[in-house]
Amino acid sequence: DIQMTQSPSSLSASVGDRLTITCRASQNIYSYLNWYQQKPGEAPELLIFATSTLQSGVPSRFSGSGSGTEFTLTISSLQPEDVAAYFCQMTYSTPWTFGQGTKVEI
Amino acid sequence: EVELVESGGGLVQPGGSLRLSCAASGFAFSEYWMSWVRQAPGKGLEWVANIKQDGSQKDYVDSVKGRFTISRDNSKNSIYLQINSLRAEDTALYYCARDVYGAYDPVSGEGPYWYFDLWGRGTLVTVSS
Numbered sequence: 551d552i553q554m555t556q557s558p559s560s561l562s563a564s565v566g567d568r569l570t571i572t573c574r575a576s577q578n579i580y581s582y583l584n585w586y587q588q589k590p591g592e593a594p595e596l597l598i599f600a601t602s603t604l605q606s607g608v609p610s611r612f613s614g615s616g617s618g619t620e621f622t623l624t625i626s627s628l629q630p631e632d633v634a635a636y637f638c639q640m641t642y643s644t645p646w647t648f649g650q651g652t653k654v655e656i
Numbered sequence: 657e658v659e660l661v662e663s664g665g666g667l668v669q670p671g672g673s674l675r676l677s678c679a680a681s682g683f684a685f686s687e688y689w690m691s692w693v694r695q696a697p698g699k700g701l702e703w704v705a706n707i708k709q710d711g712s713q714k715d716y717v718d719s720v721k722g723r724f725t726i727s728r729d730n731s732k733n734s735i736y737l738q739i740n741s742l743r744a745e746d747t748a749l750y751y752c753a754r755d756v757y758g759a760y761d762p763v764s765g766e767g768p769y770w771y772f773d774l775w776g777r778g779t780l781v782t783v784s785s
Contacts, residue, residue: 581764582766584772586772594751595775596772596773599756599769600759600771605773639771641770641771646703647702648700650699650700
């Protein structure tokens with residue numbers, strides 16, 4: 551199975567900060583990488599699919615990049631409503647696997 | 657309203673069984689692959705299984721093969737997860753999710769890309785004696 555490793559596991563930042571979360575795959579997954587946001591007590595929501603395509607309705611301060619084995623999620627200006635856990639997911643091959651998550655606090 | 661609503665979770669003893677349900681509304685259910693994803697308390701997400709639009713193809717993570725069975729009834733806009741021989745490590749919040757695929761990258765030729773664009777709120781399964 552392809553393993554996904556996220557870093558950091560948690561971070562604390564200030565409103566307005568630029569954040570970067572990294573996700574690494576154990577083998578080449580091309581651009582088959584998605585990002586989800588899970589707010590406390592809620593179900594996950596899709597932010598980005600295919601590495602860099604923003605899901606409809608997602609604020610433009612979120613962006614994704616990368617390819618192969620290394621990917622990043624960037625929040626250009628952190629907002630209070632961005633407090634959440636963020637998960638990457640690869641869908642290059644089954645079983646589809648997720649990173650362990652990054653908890654973002656303010 | 658477009659939504660997924662899970663039900664059927666509960667407290668069950670090790671070795672027991674449960675049948676989880678997920679009812680879809682507000683979209684053309686029969687046109688979508690569907691998945692189950694679980695999240696152990698305080699942990700990350702694990703994809704469990706998915707099923708094709710007509711139920712003819714199913715796939716599972718290795719840890720549940722032979723114990724879990726995914727199915728669907730398009731006349732009821734629902735999917736199900738029959739979970740048998742439950743273990744403590746199956747304790748989790750079980751989500752159903754709508755699979756989307758089909759996007760292609762015209763430059764690289766990659767695709768189709770798969771992702772989950774709709775999730776339910778989950779149903780909790782607790783395995784304990």
